[in-house]
Amino acid sequence: MQKLKSQNLGNLSESSLKTLAQNRITTILDFLEEDVSKLSALTKLSLPQILAIRNEIFTKYSAPLINGTDLFTKVFKTRSRISTGIESLDVVTTGGIPVRCITEICGLAESGKTQLSFQLAINCVKDEGCTVLYVDTKGDFSAVRVQKMLDTQGYSHKDMASIMYKIRVVHIWTMEELVELFKSLKNKTLIIENLAMIIVDSLPCLMFQHLGDDNKMGLSLLNVLVNYSRYIANEFDVAIIYINIQTRWIDNDISDIEDDGESTSAFRESTYIEKRNRCLGRYWEHIPTLVLLLEKHEDVYRESDSYTQIKVSVLSSNAVKNENSQCILKLSSVGIT
């Protein structure tokens, strides 16, 4: 809870703050909960003055009212999507990665999540000229790979350098560090000019460190992180992408083929059902506005070009549902197209 002292409230003098503190009224909440006449006696202020201070606090801390026109102008003036630079992906996501929102890319291990995030970073810098912050939590950022992707696309050394200069990478190893990073972005103690996109690869790597703890530390850190992310995304018009993973469950279902009450056990056949679920738990499930699911589809091998097909499906989105919410991407040495 915020301290009274730091609030700079109109009529409260230093000496009356001291008296209040002696009477154990130190935070805003204490002040609001205290009997008005007692406060008046302590601070030697009149009742209307005390009420004025209370109102001041309420207006300062209540959620602000914005009318629809203002809200629309803000959204209208700035763009609402960042193109992914991949045509088919833009179609299924109705224009690209949503700005001021949290996006999740999930998939099993080895499904091409990191490769897609490299490509998104490159395309964002290349097409929009903005800066991208890549938060690397498992040492997966490979500048060599990014350089190779640009090289096969036929960029000159100068262009490559200027594109790569705008991809900023920070290594983060714990959840606490990540929260600290977002906090300093929020407080503007860390300023990255022209920032358009933040990619966190990957969140489970940090969250899993808290697995098996009895306390709920991990969850509370995740909550703080989400709040900061939302604030940053809105305040600085940034798109935030989190990489999540999937794990597989196996259910052993017993299905009765012939259930006539007599010979059930003889005809029982056990089937295994593979289930996949997104990690990070129930709380996280509803946080991202756009969820993209990646699946390794098929490896294609030809003499001329060989590539892996990756199936992308939109699991949930804030935009109107498209008719088809799936597309196939091509992962090759050029990158993802």
Place this chain on the structure above:
Amino acid sequence: MKTFKISNATELWQRETSLPAVASFSQSLDNMLGTEGFQLGCITELLGLPGSGKTQLCLQLCASVQIPKELGGLNAEALYIDTNTNFTISRFREILSASLLKCQSILDKPLQITEEEALNKLHYVNAFGLEKFCAFMYRLSKFITEHPNVRLIAIDSIAFPFKDGISTNQRTGLLFRQMAELQKIAVQHQIAVVLSNEMSTRVGLQGGAVVGSLGDAWAHRCNVRILLSTPHPAQDQRERVALLMKSNVAATSVARFQDQRERVALLMKSNVAATSVARFQVRALS
């Protein structure tokens, strides 16, 4: 207030290309990795059934980290963390002297190193059991500051300490904490990390029942995963097949192979490198 070191990709590229990767003495394996060997700063996981050559490859890498600078090597030291007592010093001595001999024959002049000095460049830790393993991992950063020339850390195997006495949730939590710490050290000091892992069976999985142990979340953690196996049918007892399952660098070899049979085309044909032939041979015959 903590300050964060934010570097741009150009700086990272310079750093990544400033030092060579740890070559394995098998050209096809190095080519497959796309980085001419095991990249510094990355965690590489070796998967495979017993006898597929995981330990042998670990030992080989501990020897190849010593390749002199003239030959584009690192001339560095290695740390071998043994958790399943698979390590035998006589095997390592064989591999080491074979590797050094090969270097000599390429350089065409005697190396300025005695066998004793070369053996001194291997730091061996027997971390048997969960407590010992965790205790050593805790002290690892101190060890690395004391031995700044270590460029390779091999853990054989990562799954062994976690086989007993720990719940699955706790295991994942602990593993991820340790790996974050390990990779932090690896990235800061530019060290290649190689882990070996066993296979386990999960009945009812779509893509085949035999998968790497430690679960799906773990599969996500390592930067590079290589599956080692003995080819079927084996024409040569000494031959092992390596399949690149996941990589953050080489997208091409993820894509190049249509099915399992053609993937075999990407063989780690041991006969390419004289040294590794011997290594795999003895293992196969014993």
